[in-house]
Amino acid sequence: MSTSSRPGRLPVIDLLRGLALLAMALYHFSWDLKFFGFVDWDLVGGAGWIAARYLIAGSFLALVGLGLELWHVQGRDWRRWAVRLNKVVFGAIAVTVATWFMIPDEFIFFGILHCIAVASILGLLFLRLRPIVTLVLGLSVIALPILWRSTLFDHAWLLWTGLGTLPPRSNDYEPLFPWFGPVLLGLALGRWWLRAGASGGLVAGGALGRPLRWTGRHSLAFYLLHQPVLIGILLLVGMALGRDPRAMLSPPPDPTPMLIDCQVQCEQQGGGMEQCHAYCGCMVDGVQAQxxxxxxxxxxxxxxxxxxxDLAAVCSR
Known part of the structure; x- marks a missing residue:
């Protein structure tokens, strides 16, 4: 694919992005169903749900790297890059502001849009590297927070790195480590694929793929609007079943994040696993009861x- 041909969008990338958006919407719909009390699925601890979250987020970020390489091969239209970056940054700010008012205890300060914005800038530094080098760097970024973390990064202003020891409370947390890794993997794989002629790039999925490609072309708008639409639908369903919409929007808090945070902090302070499990269970039960x-x-x-x-003193006995 010559840099002067500027072939525009590849249908297969829009198709893949549309599939990722559909998977994301189904995943978020599952969370909405639990939030409103329609189901009682273990979305936090279930192995299948954890795997789905990582695969969906990873696919989005890998497509960011692939798109960046496509932009590079097509001649690096800086105006197009800047317009796209500004849209993502605006979307990230909108998500932060909205969640700050709606869920201040778990507002989104560095979610997937924030990560995409930063990755779109940092990715420019890796465009001229050999793909094998980019691939190794991507795997290293993924592995680093598994192998090493430090309390130095527990400061609030450094939580975006993902290298701290305490998991922050946030409804969507996609820090630079490990999530910049999939971007680099997408960049490396995209270089191998596109510079080999982009075989399969015109795959469009036929009639069934048309709505997915359309969604993929408007990914940011879909991301920002899908949750309000899904929540609105579930509120209407709840009202049809005789439920109070105000009560639906203010359900009892999910104790799982508190239990996880308590367990982690207790063990880091030298408590045994069984001792911390008993203490944290007592704390969660007491907070709920009172x-x-x-x-x-x-x-x-x-x-x-x-x-x-006073409750902590009782639970510590």
């Missing part, structure tokens, strides 16, 4: 914090 969820907020009153300390 409706102490507001005490976990940073702006909790002194009275609520005192009640939480």
């Amino acid at each position: 409706s102490l969820w507001p005490a976990l907020r940073p702006d909790a009153t002194a009275e609520l914090k005192g009640r939480l300390r």
Whole structure:
């Protein structure tokens, strides 16, 4: 594919992006069903759900790398790159602001759009490397947080790196390590594929692929709008079943994140696994029974914090 031919979009990339968006929407729909109490699936600890999350997010980011290589091969239209980057940055800011007001305890400060924006800039540094080097670097980025982490990166301003020891509470957390790794893998694989002639690039999926390709061409809009649409549908279904929409939007908090955070911090402070399991189970049960969820907020009153300390003293016995 010569740099002067500028063939435009490859249908197969839009098709793959559309498939990834469909998988993402189904995954988010599962979370919405649980949030509104329609199902009781183990979305946090279930092996299948964990694998689905990693595969879906990884496919998106690999396609970012593939798209960056396609842009590079086609002559590097900087205006097109800047326009796309500005849209992603705007979308990321919109997600952060919206979740800050809706779920301040778990707002999205570095989700997949934030990661895509940063990766779109950092990826420029790797465009001229040999694909085998990029491939090795991508695998290294994925492996680093598995092999090494440090408390130096637990500071709030460094959580975006993904190299800290404490998992932050966020509804969508895709830090640079390991998630820049799939971008580099997509960049390397895209270089091998595109510079070999992009065989299969015109695969479009026929009539069934048409709506997927259309979705892939409007991926950012789909990402920003799909959750409000899904939530609206489930609210209507709940109302049809006689449920109060206000109660649906304010369900009891999910104790799972608190249990995981408590277990991790307890073991890091030297507690045994069984001891920490008993302590954290007691804390979660007590918080639920006494409706102490507001005490976990940073702006909790002194009275609520005192009640939480009293509960911790009881659970420590």
